[in-house]
Amino acid sequence: MTTPSGESVSGAKPPRFTPESVEQAVESLRARIREVNKDSKAAFEITDAVAFGDFLLKGHSRVQAVDVGIGLVQRGEASGKFHSALSAKAERQFLRLLRGGSAMLHIRTYVAWMSKRSHLNLV
Numbered sequence: 001m002t003t004p005s006g007e008s009v010s011g012a013k014p015p016r017f018t019p020e021s022v023e024q025a026v027e028s029l030r031a032r033i034r035e036v037n038k039d040s041k042a043a044f045e046i047t048d049a050v051a052f053g054d055f056l057l058k059g060h061s062r063v064q065a066v067d068v069g070i071g072l073v074q075r076g077e078a079s080g081k082f083h084s085a086l087s088a089k090a091e092r093q094f095l096r097l098l099r100g101g102s103a104m105l106h107i108r109t110y111v112a113w114m115s116k117r118s119h120l121n122l123v
Contacts, residue, residue, distance in 0.1 A: 025105055033123060040075070044075060047072065052067050069114035070098065072095075
């Protein structure tokens with residue numbers, strides 16, 4: 001349990017979203033992921049997508065923003081290639097666009113540990 005002083009120091013914010021609105025944001029993201037993966041002209045293909053956070057726990061009247069891990073592969077890229085600074089910038093820009101301007105989604109690059117905790121698969 002965190003004390004009010006601890007929350008103040010950490011910059012923690014109280015939950016502010018309704019579970020219903022968060023679930024809508026997640027479903028909207030899932031639809032955008034499907035669209036991107038169907039579009040052969042898109043710069044990236046989404047290989048992994050997991051959402052996690054307190055929205056998965058039932059019975060809360062307010063929840064925090066959803067954390068989402070997105071794994072990307074550049075279309076036409078051979079696996080195992082090193083990323084350049086330009087491709088890393090393109091990935092960040094792509095993830096920002098995928099977010100769709102929603103404050104309810106915190107999108108990050110996918111890391112394997114994200115699938116080892118309670119999560120919702122989006123792909």
